[in-house]
Amino acid sequence: xxxxxxxxxxxxxxxxxxxxxxxxxxxxxxxxxxxxxxxxxxxxxxxxxxxxxxxxxxxxxxxxxxxxxxxxxxxxxxxxxxxxxxxxxxxxxxxxxxxxxxxxxxxxxxx
Amino acid sequence: xxxxxxxxxxxxxxxxxxxxxxxxxxxxxxxxxxxxxxxxxxxxxxxxxxxxxxxxxxxxxxxxxxxxxxxxxxxxxxxxxxxxxxxxxxxxxxxxxxxxxxxxxxxxxxxxxxx
Numbered sequence: 001x002x003x004x005x006x007x008x009x010x011x012x013x014x015x016x017x018x019x020x021x022x023x024x025x026x027x028x029x030x031x032x033x034x035x036x037x038x039x040x041x042x043x044x045x046x047x048x049x050x051x052x053x054x055x056x057x058x059x060x061x062x063x064x065x066x067x068x069x070x071x072x073x074x075x076x077x078x079x080x081x082x083x084x085x086x087x088x089x090x091x092x093x094x095x096x097x098x099x100x101x102x103x104x105x106x107x108x109x110x111x
Numbered sequence: 112x113x114x115x116x117x118x119x120x121x122x123x124x125x126x127x128x129x130x131x132x133x134x135x136x137x138x139x140x141x142x143x144x145x146x147x148x149x150x151x152x153x154x155x156x157x158x159x160x161x162x163x164x165x166x167x168x169x170x171x172x173x174x175x176x177x178x179x180x181x182x183x184x185x186x187x188x189x190x191x192x193x194x195x196x197x198x199x200x201x202x203x204x205x206x207x208x209x210x211x212x213x214x215x216x217x218x219x220x221x222x223x224x225x226x
Contacts, residue, residue: 034214043115043202044154046214089154097142097159097167097209104153 002026004092006102013080014110020076021105023090027071031095035064035075038087038104047075047088080109113137117203117218124193125226132188132221134203140216142209143186145178147171147199154202160186161209193225 004025013019025033032051036044048057053068061078077084087106091099116135124130136143145157158168160178177189186205190197200222204215 032212036215036217041219043217043219044215046216049212049214051212091154097144097161098156098169099146099215100156101146101154 002100004100004102006105010106012108018078023073025071025092029094030068032093033073034091036089082109082111085109115218121222123224127192130190134186136205140205142206144204145188146202149199198225
């Protein structure tokens with residue numbers, strides 16, 4: 001059983017704060033690491049697919065880094081807005097046609 | 112923007128009954144998946160499907176589960192004899208490429224309640 005863990009489980013920040021959270025995954029048999037944003041009552045929406053150690057990807061005010069040797073990825077949100085409130089999921093792919101998901105970080109941004 | 116659609120949004124069934132969950136993946140995608148999330152737990156992989164056959168399945172996907180692509184557009188998940196522990200949100204997803212190369216596009220899910 002693959003262990004993918006995310007921390008913290010939940011996070012409350014004020015509008016304008018920058019924040020980050022962590023995804024840890026097995027460092028062996030790495031193929032790809034996915035990040036998804038999941039708003040309540042909607043479907044998970046892909047943010048990033050990262051495959052190379054040292055990768056850094058950016059989408060607007062959200063960015064992610066990847067360290068495959070030590071088995072972690074960080075997701076950063078610069079200047080959080082209320083509309084960034086969502087659950088952020090990471091998912092690990094070990095070269096199969098399946099993703100193993102973490103438990104998610106639930107972000108709440110207060111105006 | 113094309114999207115994955117799932118029906119119904121909510122299905123209530125009695126234990127032992129058969130249910131079919133339906134999905135229409137994005138039309139030019141070749142890889143299809145079912146995942147589920149039991150309330151309070153992680154999203155779990157059930158099955159992946161490519162070229163009209165199952166490419167991978169998890170331990171959850173036992174003989175009670177089956178998938179089918181009956182025509183060029185629908186992708187279905189059947190549970191033959193539902194159990195209480197099958198109650199979950201079931202998500203269909205599709206992707207252009209397999210093996211984690213491309214992101215998954217998820218539907219809004221079907222909430223299955225087994226009573």
